[in-house]
Amino acid sequence: MKSFLLAAILVLPVFFAHADEESSYGKGHRNFSVGGGNGQAFNSHYFIISASASYYAMDGLSVGASFENWSGGNHGITKIAPSVQYVFYEVPGVQPYIGGFYRHTSVSGLPNID
Numbered sequence: 001m002k003s004f005l006l007a008a009i010l011v012l013p014v015f016f017a018h019a020d021e022e023s024s025y026g027k028g029h030r031n032f033s034v035g036g037g038n039g040q041a042f043n044s045h046y047f048i049i050s051a052s053a054s055y056y057a058m059d060g061l062s063v064g065a066s067f068e069n070w071s072g073g074n075h076g077i078t079k080i081a082p083s084v085q086y087v088f089y090e091v092p093g094v095q096p097y098i099g100g101f102y103r104h105t106s107v108s109g110l111p112n113i114d
Contacts, residue, residue, distance in 0.1 A: 025089040029056040031064070044073030060087045075109040 023029065035050045047070070054064025062085045070077035085099030 023059070023089065025056060025060050025062075025087045025095070027056055027058050029062075030054070031062075039070060041070065041077065042073065042075055044075070046070040046073040046077070054083070054085070060089050061085070062087075075107050077105065077107050079103060079105045 031052075031054045033050075033052050035048075037048050039046045039048050048068060049071075050066065050068040052064060052066035054062045056062045063083070064085070065080070065082045068077075068079040081101045081103040083099060083101035085097055087095050087097040089095055
């Protein structure tokens with residue numbers, strides 16, 4: 001137990017020093033995520049998979065997109081959303097941001113209404 005605490009005390013400052021040197025909002029930084037789960041819509045149960053990615057084109061400014069697919073139910077549902085976000089990374093203590101996105105949702109298998 002003592003050796004674990006000693007190792008933690010020696011390693012943690014190195015970890016935090018590295019984290020401070022590399023900005024999460026700097027030009028060239030990339031973020032990726034994938035996910036999955038269950039959902040309900042149109043009186044059906046669905047399996048949902050999602051993925052998103054963003055890239056900081058300049059310090060504080062990211063562009064990205066997300067994709068979501070609902071399958072296994074009565075209808076097919078797909079969502080695509082491009083986005084842009086600016087993080088005010090130079091504000092001490094907090095990182096306020098402003099952003100926008102456009103989401104397009106398509107649903108297949110719905111009856112045609114003329």
